[in-house]
Amino acid sequence: MVQILYLNVGMPEEINWNGKKEQSAIRKKRVAQAFLSKDSFRGDGVAATEFHGGPDRAVCFYPMEHYTKWSDEFGKDLAAPTFGENISASGMTEADIYIGDTYKLGEAVIQVSQGRVPCSKISKNNQIGQLLKRVVETGYTGYFFRVIQEGMVYEDSEIILLERKQNNMSILRANKIYFHDRNDYGAIEELLHIDELAEEWKKNLATLLKHKN
Template identity: 30%
Template sequence: MNVGMPADVRWHGRTVHTGVYKQTVAGPRMVRRLNIDGDGQGDLGGHGGEQRAVLVYQLDSYRFWQDELGRDDLTPGVFGENFTVEGLPDDEVCIGDRYRIGAALFEVTQPRVTCYRVGLRMGEPRMAALLVAHHRPGFYLRVIEEGEVEAGQEIVKESTGPETMTVAELDAVLYLSGHTREQVERALRIPALSPGWQGSMKTLLEQEDHRAAGDSSGSAGLSVAATAPPPAWPGFRPLTVTDIQPESRSVFSLRLAAADGSPLPAARPGQFITVKVRPDGDVPPLIRSYSLSGEPGTATYRISVKAEPHGAASNELRAHVRPGDRLEAAAPRGTFCLADGDNPVVLLSAGVGATPVLAMLHALARNRSTRQVWWLHGARDGTEHPFAQESRDLIASLPDARSAVYYSKPTSADRLGVDYAAAGHLSPELVRGLGLPTDADAYLCGPAAFMNAVTA
């Protein structure tokens, strides 16, 4: 049994509030509806709440990762779990299964929603993607009957969930390609499935229905926008700001979560959300759209904003919004999305235009893509280079990825060959000289002049 209270941890130059650091404890502990005595969760958008009160991970997976990663320092709790168990593999435990441990009764509600914090804890930036790719996420339990639990007690299965859908199967339905409609419909017939995952399954069905309707129209004139999946919710809904982090001198990120802690519907890499920014006084709200810059499928949204010198909304957000505040947001939209395929991918951006293509890079890393990936970015200098370390870590996690970053006016603190490849703008001449694969899918985002020149 492992518990730990949330703490602020420095990571890549930022402060992360996380409860991923767990310590093994001896003796009985009271397990309550929301957590174990002495335990807490830092990111309530992706962890915690009634549906995610207790996280389980298996000793067999520990043994797997010791061999896979060549690590001999993996001790119970390092994956952020509360219960480290012998048995209960993800490919056998089913959503809706009920288990009694000590005096408490538990029900399996969903796979773990993997996020970067497990990689932070382990010092392994690829970890979130690896957990999904190797079908070893672990799972969450809901507490049906509160009671004391102690390490070493027997785990007794009391009932099997309907549809006998395993944790690994459900995780693959949401995060990996190749699921069937029948799998999604089976998942929706499981009463124990958490509301957040039910919402994600419904979104998958809606997307499939919409694609089927578009395909059957027979109209070659339908645009991509016309056949885009419908938004996950109508209008605006309040989202809670859970974290604010600087990304560069002028760019900062806000992480948004559902007010009730349930997972937000998955967005496609490259999409944006629209938010209402309400200045003080009796003035109409400012409505702005910002690309989602974080890893898709993590149950929260991250937007990254550039504070322009005369930007009314961006400066209002920077000056007045704090963690715990709420922003009204519309559901993710947009057709500028990473497409499936095996051909190379080229991601080109300048300045804050990195945000949507960064989400695409996250998706490629999460799926441990074997596609050839090129990351090309232009910035003024190191102080105006958002997501520098984050993008380097993601590129390093991919088996066939390369990067070229250009600073137009590097400072004496910027390291040639480390922080940037060469001085100058990311121009059409530079792009032509890189020898990019001609069969690549290329995604561009940045200022208008950059877009027009590089597109041509």
């Protein structure tokens, strides 16, 4: 059981990055409370629907530990929530969390569904060109939850583990398979056997298996 460090929501807005205007919801703002539905927090939205949004990606989490790592590596102070996450906590890195883990968060119940597939906007928002590359290389992507039970969430809500479905496929291991070991068909099949894995990941991994032979 840990307490979340903040709760952030935000709708897409036009942002000027190096003279080019883009729609993004990465610059979320802190709120005291928000209702969490099956699709998202009330008042939260996405622009890049290929990477964010939908029932399997209703809540975005980014581990607090990574802020220190990236700040040290790039010599620049990165202040949360600059990765566009809704919530964060310490002690819940990708190596600690397993697909299917089910948590109580405030009045809601949420379940880990997939690692985050990051897009270029995390580099643009932090003005670090190599950040996206390093996030993918390390697997420090953060991850998503689906919503099992809707309810209110508060900025000081505790996140309490209710059930661990399996203890073999962490988010970090799943990220390694999904981003790097795309010819490891045995590992892909193992990942696909996890019912709680997000549907889009299942679809994309099943496509890889079609090229097995």
